[in-house]
Amino acid sequence: MANHPISIESAGGEYMEAVLVVSWAAKPGDRVKAGDLIVTVETAKAATEVEASHDGWLTRIDFAEGQEAPVGAVLGLISDTEEMATEPIASQPDPVSAAGTSGLENAFAAPVAASTPRATDDRIIASPLARRIARQAGIDLAGVTGTGPNGRIKQRDVARALDPHPAPARPKGLSSTSGAAGIMATGSRLIPIVLLHGFGADKSAWRQVLPLLGKDIETLALDLPGHGSSTDQPADSIEQLAYWVSDKLEAEGIEHVHLVGHSLGGATALALTSLGRVAVQSVTLLAPAGLGPEINGSFITGLTRSETPDALERWLTLMLGENAALPQGYAAAVIRQIEKIGNRGALEALVGRLFAHDTQAFDMVPALKALSVPTRIIWGRSDRVIPASHAARAPDFAAVHLLPGVGHVPQMEAPALTARLIMETVRSTG
Amino acid sequence: MALMRYAEALNAALREEMAADPSVFLFGEDIGRYGGVFKVTKGLMEEFGESRVRDTPISEQAMTAMAVTAAMTGTRPVLEIMYADFIPLSLDALVNQASIYNYIWDGKVKMPFVLRTQGGGGSGAGAQHSKALDSMLAHIPGIKVVAPSTPADAKGMLKAAIRDDQPVVFLEHKLLYNVRGEVPDGDIIVPLGKAATLREGKDVSLFATSKMVVEAVKAADLLQADGISAEVIDLRSLRPLDVNAIVTSISKTHHAVVVNEGWRFCGYAAELSATIMDFAFDELDAPVARVTLPDMPIPYSEPLEIAMLPNADKIRAAALATLK
Structure with a gap:
């Protein structure tokens, strides 16, 4: 049921504070038509006739004839349906006396009924978090049903709209189910989504995205050599990384894959498609490396050389869009991981080979252009590690999504949208 | 120790x-x-x-x-x-x-x-x-x-x-x-202005100081029985305030209950609530809930006093309400 408030804005001049309700032309329950005279009010200058703004029923009168109403106040309601509105709001508490200026009676006064459902307009009531997630995922909240108090749309409602058939029990973090060689697998469908993380990261980079992917699909998040729990030495080149991944997939008996790669993992995914050892069904790239020469070299060296969480945090923050903050403890966890593996030297050597002199020493554009499967590229417009302008080198057949306010890690900064786009790529293969 | x-x-x-x-x-x-x-x-x-x-x-x-x-x-x-x-x-x-x-x-x-x-x-x-x-x-x-x-x-x-x-x-x-x-034995210094996470949780964050921390921890136990995972942050310092700890926790749980044993009106809980809106508005999935003393003098009658004071049950109820 939609309601349309009857009000008179700045009646009779800007210095007016109130109008006098002279007469109502309809009584509650009456059918009204847009343009009908509905109420006459007296302003400083003259009597003013207020017309019905919509077809419907006059369901409520808040200011009776002879009463003064503040300018801007709701005088009454027109509803789309005949159902009568309940509580009139004529007796709104005076906010000054409700503030408890003095006296015991104020101390015991019931709080202002701010939780009364706002039936007076069509404003969507949603939590700030729900609004943010919907904005990032490109969802119109008008189509989402709220299950919170007063029908407020909460995070869970947006999550349901994003994935109407959630699995009853999603994996709780990756480490608990990690298998041999840092391979994480969930789900049961035949062709898995293989996710390749970026330089210096590990498979936990997909922690936010994995639970949002469809329940009926298998996912494999790999730890690239020299990263995470993978004890293998870092590779010498992108091709070697690709060979390593294809070996792992072969060992798992996997012949068909959907590839998702972030940054260095994106370049690796493209190299993997050129090898021809696995049948790639679709490719989703997040801020992939290899599409242009520029890269933020100080970020890469800062990442490998920082020895304290505080120092590392300064560099890691560059992964995110402006004004974004890392989760607490994130930098400390990364440092612990690096120290546990003892691969700092190996990572520095890899940097020397792949990213010397602030330059990406490899070109993946030919591999990208040679693709014959559904291809999607996701890039944060505020990427401070690899410029989003590299997305312009994408071939015409690739879908390109440039996300405002997002930095180098869409999977962390906009997980819902990233998951949705991955699934759209996967499903587009039929 | x-x-x-x-x-x-x-x-x-x-x-x-x-x-x-x-x-x-x-x-x-x-x-x-x-x-x-x-x-x-x-x-x-x-x-x-x-x-x-x-x-x-x-x-x-x-x-x-x-x-x-x-x-x-x-x-x-x-x-x-x-x-x-x-x-x-x-x-x-x-x-x-x-x-x-x-x-x-x-x-x-x-x-x-x-x-x-x-x-x-x-x-x-x-x-x-x-x-x-x-x-x-x-x-x-x-x-x-x-x-x-x-x-x-x-x-x-x-x-x-x-x-x-x-x-x-x-x-x-x-x-x-x-x-x-x-x-701990010896010359141990706890810096002023740093909060401590006493209990990790994922559904709702409880922020408190002093005796109210004890009540918040009890509330977290009650909530656990309700199937709700509550994070308890002991702010320890009211001023300077560890805003980072607050924002980090809310970014995880998206629901906040602020507890203060003082009066509600113009009280510290109101300050915490406003701070959360200043720095973490887009993380909130529900309005911040305040648990405070009502705006009255504390009565001498002990049953009435106990009824007035914020406690674990009231914190639990506030947490459940924010999660609705």
């Missing part, structure tokens, strides 16, 4: 700081010969003598002005105000002297004093001996206000407060003095 009561941990902090720094001295009502009504200063007059542990007459106004001038002239006084209810008598020295000299004399004057006091209800002490007036104190720029909840923090933060060159109001709670806890 040693098992200690909260009052004993404070006593140890005072003893260690007095032994380490001869400019540290104590004064207050009944703190010397009697050892303090809550026994925090027990044995210190015997150990350090009457010139460093001084009994004073009842005059909070004079005592606080004395702390200000003693601090300005090169000592590190630790003043005890027996009941926080009488802090209003100290306010002129705090608002018009201690908090501003640093600014108006261009940083040339240090103000290294600690005002220890205890507040809070739950002991049937009536309207004039049960209040938590931390909001009033945290309102003053230029003064640090801290309120530890555990014996370990009581010791580490009191030592930090004594060494701080700014005035520090150190809030204790009459119902915490007998709480036992492990206290």
Whole structure:
């Protein structure tokens, strides 16, 4: 049921504070038509006739004839349906006396009924978090049903709209189910989504995205050599990384894959498609490396050389869009991981080979252009590690999504949208 | 590590700081010969003598002005105000002297004093001996206000407060003095302005200080039985406030309950709520819930007093409401 408030804005001049309700032309329950005279009010200058703004029923009168109403106040309601509105709001508490200026009676006064459902307009009531997630995922909240108090749309409602058939029990973090060689697998469908993380990261980079992917699909998040729990030495080149991944997939008996790669993992995914050892069904790239020469070299060296969480945090923050903050403890966890593996030297050597002199020493554009499967590229417009302008080198057949306010890690900064786009790529293969 | 009561941990902090720094001295009502009504200063007059542990007459106004001038002239006084209810008598020295000299004399004057006091209800002490007036104190720029909840923090933060060159109001709670806890041995300092995560959770964040932390932890246990995972953040310091810890927790749970034993209107819970909206609005999935004392004096009747005070049940109810 939609309601349309009857009000008179700045009646009779800007210095007016109130109008006098002279007469109502309809009584509650009456059918009204847009343009009908509905109420006459007296302003400083003259009597003013207020017309019905919509077809419907006059369901409520808040200011009776002879009463003064503040300018801007709701005088009454027109509803789309005949159902009568309940509580009139004529007796709104005076906010000054409700503030408890003095006296015991104020101390015991019931709080202002701010939780009364706002039936007076069509404003969507949603939590700030729900609004943010919907904005990032490109969802119109008008189509989402709220299950919170007063029908407020909460995070869970947006999550349901994003994935109407959630699995009853999603994996709780990756480490608990990690298998041999840092391979994480969930789900049961035949062709898995293989996710390749970026330089210096590990498979936990997909922690936010994995639970949002469809329940009926298998996912494999790999730890690239020299990263995470993978004890293998870092590779010498992108091709070697690709060979390593294809070996792992072969060992798992996997012949068909959907590839998702972030940054260095994106370049690796493209190299993997050129090898021809696995049948790639679709490719989703997040801020992939290899599409242009520029890269933020100080970020890469800062990442490998920082020895304290505080120092590392300064560099890691560059992964995110402006004004974004890392989760607490994130930098400390990364440092612990690096120290546990003892691969700092190996990572520095890899940097020397792949990213010397602030330059990406490899070109993946030919591999990208040679693709014959559904291809999607996701890039944060505020990427401070690899410029989003590299997305312009994408071939015409690739879908390109440039996300405002997002930095180098869409999977962390906009997980819902990233998951949705991955699934759209996967499903587009039929 | 040693098992200690909260009052004993404070006593140890005072003893260690007095032994380490001869400019540290104590004064207050009944703190010397009697050892303090809550026994925090027990044995210190015997150990350090009457010139460093001084009994004073009842005059909070004079005592606080004395702390200000003693601090300005090169000592590190630790003043005890027996009941926080009488802090209003100290306010002129705090608002018009201690908090501003640093600014108006261009940083040339240090103000290294600690005002220890205890507040809070739950002991049937009536309207004039049960209040938590931390909001009033945290309102003053230029003064640090801290309120530890555990014996370990009581010791580490009191030592930090004594060494701080700014005035520090150190809030204790009459119902915490007998709480036992492990206290690390040696010269352990807990920095002022850092919150502590006492319980990790993913559904809702409970923010509290002092005795309310104990209630929040109990509430987290109750919520666990409800199938809800509550994170408990002991803010420890009201000012400076660890905003990062608050934002980090809310970014995880998206639901916040702020707890303060003081009055609701213009209270510290309102400040926390506004801070959350300033820094984490887009993380909120529900309005911030406040659990506070109602805006009334605390009654002498103990059943009525207990009914008024914030407690674990009320925190649990607020958490459940935000999760609806």
